[in-house]
Amino acid sequence: MAELHSIRARHEFRGLRTVEHFFTVPLDHGPVEAWAGHNGREAIPGEESITVFAREYTSTEHSAEDAARLPWLLYLQGGPGGRGNRVTSLSGWMKAAAKDFRILMLDQRGTGLSTPIEFQSLARRGDAERQAEYLAHFRADSIVADAEMIRRILGAEPWTVLGQSFGGFCALTYLSFAPEGLREVLITGGLAPLQGPAERVYRATFRRVAARNAEYFAWYPEDRGRITRIMRHLADQPEHLASGERLTPERFQMVGSFLGGNTRVDALHYLLEDAFIETATGPRLSEAFLEQVRSLVSRAGNPLYAVLHESIYAQGEATKWAAWRVLEEYPEFEPSADEPLLTG
Known part of the structure; x- marks a missing residue:
């Protein structure tokens, strides 16, 4: 079985400390019952898996040891299709959050370094019907399943989630499917409709x-x-x-x-x-x-x-x-x- 979690690089600059995390997750997490709650599953040998990347940001105002004890804040980017923000210094909401949290900036599956989807890679899946079947695994439910699996791999307690735009839609999905993984949820500009076409x-x-x-x-x-x-x-x-x-x-x-x-x-x-x-x-x-x-x-x-x-x-x-x-x-x-x- 592929290694579920690896750290490939650490950097420190301009008051910012970063850690690059790579996770191996199933392409298809299966029905909600298979991964939500305490029955969350891991990748199974032989099934198709993908890579999900996340970059951890902490402030150098905390020592590395103290930063490692801070609670997690997971940031879900807008989109769909937008990778996590790449920042070169802490400012705005991130500067405020880094006082109390370790920020995990997720590249949602299919974006950034998370098994990205582009026309070149999608063509490898076959005809239009097979491409559509593949794309069905890149919606909010799968993003949330990735997040819950990552939380367990990191050994994290229920964490804080900040959802921006489409990330807010994902946060509502998280609240619906796996609320036990959440300490609190913050939503900015991303309150999804719950009914109607x-x-x-x-x-x-x-x-x-x-x-x-x-x-x-x-x-x-x-x-x-x-x-x-x-x-x-x-x-x-x-x-x-x-x-x-x-x-x-x-x-x-x-x-x-x-x-x-x-x-x-x-x-x-x-x-x-x-x-x-x-x-x-x-x-x-x-x-x-x-x-x-x-x-x-x-x-x-x-x-x-x-x-x-x-x-x-x-x-x-x-x-x-x-x-x-x-x-x-x-x-x-x-x-x-x-x-x-x-x-x-």
Whole structure:
């Protein structure tokens, strides 16, 4: 049997101490009864296993011996598909938490160093049906099963969990399936719906994003015409990102992700102001603009987000591309609208 836990590196810098943990866990933990409570199982020889990585952070204000006696705080990152944060110094909530906790920053399965999923590795699973079967093991229930197994391997008492965004969804799953592993749960911006279909979530989202577009255009009225011009240009003129992919009007609409935060919204205006450049064949989108857009609309860094995001709103049924179907109820988001809105 593969070693269940190994430590491969320790580092100390800028008041920060890190330990790199690698755990071997089953790909399929089985039904909840197989791993929750006191019946948690370990990997079985011959079955498929994966690696889950977590980085431990402590403050050098504690000696190594004192830090090892601190209780654990498990951080569950947003996503799905986002790896744990890589930090170079303690600040914000981590600085405050490190006074009283050892922080375990988890790369949820399929992300970061935890048997990552990308198109190259997923293709090895076979056809689309087999790929879907494999991806079914990377949802919140499996993430929580990993966490409980890791807690037992570490010999930890019930621990504190901090869930950010999708990490909050995972924390609710933890509370539902294995509350005995929890001392307390903190949730930031990640309170999942407990009933109702995914369509309800997307109807609320489209309404909120439409209102956010209106706020933005009230602040920067000149950008209303700029966005419409870019959308019309992309419908008529092929423009390609550095990756070789064509930038479609629908994909450009994803720059509306800037509308999701008050500290970022003004950056959208600066992005749009130098979108076009004059060329020998007429106005084209500038390389500088296209490169900035590429970084905003690419899912190369977290492909699981694109594949699994909608499913986190499901309540025991297939969502059947709910966001796409609900879009038909909001024609103002269609690229062909007179003044199309951004999505994000």
